[in-house]
Amino acid sequence: MVESIRAVIGRDLRLAMRRQADIVAAMFFFIIVVSLFPLGVGPEAAQLRRLAPGVLWVAALLATMLSLPRLFADDHRDGTLEQLALAPQPLALIVLGKVIAHWLVAGLPLVLLAPLLGIQFDLAGDALAVLTLSLLIGTPALSGIGAIGAALTLGVRGGGVLLSLLVLPLYIPVLIFGAGSVDATLSGLGPQAHLSLLGALALGGVFFAPWPTAAALRVALE
Amino acid sequence: MSKPVINWFRYASPLTFYPLAGRLIPWFWTLAAIFGVLGLTIGFLLAPTDAQQGEGYRIIFLHVPASWMSMFIYLVMAFWAAIGLAFNFRLSGMMASALAPTGALFAFLSLWTGALWGKPMWGTWWVWDARLTSELILLFLYIGFIALQASIDDPRRADKAGAILALVGVVNVPIIYFSVQWWNTLHQGASVSLTRAPSMARLMLWGMLLCTLACWMYSIAIALMRVRTIMLERERHTDWVRELLADKE
DSSP: OHHHHHHHHHHHHHHHHHTHHHHHHHHHHHHHHHHHHHHHHOOOHHHHHHHHHHHHHHHHHHHHHHHSTHHHHHHHHTTHHHHHHHSSSOHHHHHHHHHHHHIIIIIHHHHHHHHHHHHHTTOOHHHHHHHHHHHHHHHHHHHHHHHHHHHHTTTOTTHHHHHHHHHHHHHHHHHHHHHHHHHHHHTTSOSHHHHHHHHHHHHHHHHHTHHHHHHHHHHHHO | OOOOSSOTTGGGSHHHHHHHHHHHHHHHHHHHHHHHHHHHHIIIIISOOBTTTBGGGGGHHHHHHHHHHHHHHHHHHHHHHHHHHHHOOHHHHHHHHHHHHHHHHHHHHHHHHHHHHHHHHHSSSOOOOHHHHHHHHHHHHHHHHHHHHHTOOSHHHHHHHHHHHHHHHHHHHHHHHHHHHHHHHHHSOOSSOOOOOSSOOHHHHHHHHHHHHHHHHHHHHHHHHHHHHHHHHHTTTSHHHHHHHHHHO
């Protein structure tokens, strides 16, 4: 079981590494969106500090969403997905591997970039640490929940816009607790409650999402 | 195989359900009209004026039924979606897609009447109160469902994809609801709350319940009408639809 997950992760990572431009593009999308906000709302440090958690988290949601179509589209186009669906291993397990690989490629870079962008928003040390930690805990949930949307919109007309319509409402709890944890740190309440709930969401999302995703993939492959 | 006493699946086929729905629709319209007239009469003519809110509160007779129906219809939609996935009935998927526009309509009505009510009472069209926000998200979920079904050409695939989305949504609705509630209450105490005084005048309650029944009957009638249209559209290649249409001409 672990071997098949590892094999899927390894394969997806190898494919992603051959197309590094995609990863870098998503990272720069994140950076650009975040950098637009000070230009839009003005450079006062106090205001930026208040906006930082929300802005970084919303940008992370959008950046994750942009990279979601790649999750299954290439495999669908060249027929790999059908072979994976026929494999003796449960499809949900293969999906779990792909979700983990997606997080390593699309989620982890955002976590690593976040402290740098947080400094631009004049966040203090502890808020920076909580921001990074919350993204580290929360982004797996984004990959998991997003996989459902990616599978449902596979090969569908206007897939990209539709994907955002389906996935973004489901991302709301992650956004609330993710940004809330940083807010709580800034106001001196302590982030524990938010981070625990975020961890619960991430575990639940990554654990349960592969089943509906696998069901949706089978519908798409019919 | 022995014949069961009641054949539960008799009306699970469009062939048998189409005429049944046709017979039921006038009844539900009649009930909707009766309940609506009664409810609105009580609501606008008989119910006493509210001590604090004056006459403006009377929008409650549309607002509360619309909010209840928008949530209830989502559950019914998810129920039909689950039945459709489990038993592979064509009709269940049709029911789910027939219900979605009505649910979206009620969610929109609830937000719209809420805004109209909020302006004179709270002095603002919109506040980011937990209940308002979760109703807005419910509208988003309906729109996502309708958009997904609209963009898939094969109706069977659209049904199944929609069903998965509806079920994922139904698992998520409580999570979203509570997260939104905590989001607002963790920051500050709600400055405005929708909770009314517990001792609501009995007539007001009756008016509201009758209006809810009217909305309920309306939803059933309109969903049945829509499902009949969907049936004709999807089954147009079958013999029974051809015969039906030939009779009409």
